[in-house]
Amino acid sequence: MDYLTIGLLCAVLLLLVIVLLRPKKDDSKSELEALRREVATQLDMQSRQVAGTLELAARQTTDREEARARQRNEFERGLLDQINGIRRENGLTLQSMMEQNTKQGNALREQIDQRLSEAITKRMNESFVAINEQMQQVQRGFEEMRNLSRGVADLNRVMSSVKDRGTWGESQLQSLLEQVLSPNQYIVQCQLFPESREKVDFAVCMPNSRGEVTLLPIDAKFPQESYLRLIEAREETERKAAAAQLAVDVRRQAASIAEKYIKTPVTTQFGILYLPSEGLYAQVASNAALVDELHHKYSVIVTGPTTLLGLLNIINMGAQAMIIEQNSQKIYGLLKNVSREFATFADAVEKTQTHIRLAQEDFEKLVGTRTRKMRKELQAVEHFADSPGNLLSGGLTDDEEIE
DSSP, rough: HHHHHHHHHHHHHHHHHHHHOOSSSSOOOOHHHHHHHHHHHHHHHHHHHHHHHHHHHHHHHHHHHHHHHHHHHHHHHHHHHHHHHHHHHHHHHHHHHHHHHHHHHHHHHHHHHHHHHHHHHHHHHHHHHHHHHHHHHHHHHHHHHHHHHHHHHHHHHHTTSSSHHHHHHOOOOHHHHHHHHHHHEEEEEEHHHHTOOEEEEEEEEEEESOEEEEEEEEEOOHHHHHHHHHOOSHHHHHHHHHHHHHHHHHHHHHHHHHHOOOOTTTTOOOOOEOOOOOHHHHHHHHHHHHHHHHHHOEEEEEEEEEHHHHHEEEEEEEEEEEHHHEEEEHHHHHHHHHHHHHHHHHHHHHHHHHHHHHHHHHHHHHHHHHHHHHHHHHHHHHHHHOHHHHHHHHHGGGSSSSO
């Protein structure tokens, strides 16, 4: 603020000097000289005042700087003391926190060590138990493998015999029949024709539209030798030769079925050649020409376990539909008889209702008449009970006697 005042005064003085020093034509030299002296005097006075003001401002500025320096020094010392105090407090707090963290870390380490030890012990025990169980399973697996190897050996011995192979195929075929059909729907080892001693493995009983039973012959065959040669063949020529031999064997079995077991009207117009192995059936079914030849030339259908199961389901549904159709006429006749009997029953019920109505009317008439008569007699009794003198005077008249 002091510097601003000084600056304004200097500017005013300078402006005054310029105005006073401007020459005028009418002024005289004496006046100009006197003015100059006066201006000089004023300038000198102003200079001394400005110098004093500047000196005072300098002293004030110096005092303020010294005061500010003292305040700054005091603030720095106070701040330093506070910082030192905070450092001491933080040091103590940090030391306490470090000690507390050390204690907590030790306790946590002990807990972790204890839990880890327990977990390791538990896991090791579980691992030992699991390993023991797995070892027992492996042991059981070895036992099952030994039993299986013995079973395979027994199966090889069984399959090496033609008779045993046939028995195995027949047992498998009987199992499929038992799953779908009832025991009275098929015949085991059936002799189809009285003049022949040949027996087919199974014959399915199929009812026809005439109410009679037609037999469907099913014979199980297993040409193992040619099938095994086909499986074990490595060269293409060997495979072709084995496949051709398999076709020959299957064709021969189909011809035997057609010759021995298919004869209408005792049997159906076709027979079934059952192959008890899905692999064998797939190999035969892949030969479309062979399957077509067996169907058209020998009237024989080749089936495997899966296809035979579906065929038996279809046969069973057809037989049930035929039985339902045969019984429908009987059911219709029974319904007609029931209708006639119901008409007779309705007539009897109507007559009974008439008799009941008449009897009810007679009963109502009887009850009404006797009720009125008995009420009249009771009133007479009450009259004599109220007047005892009537009893002494002669009692009841003839009209008042109770019937």
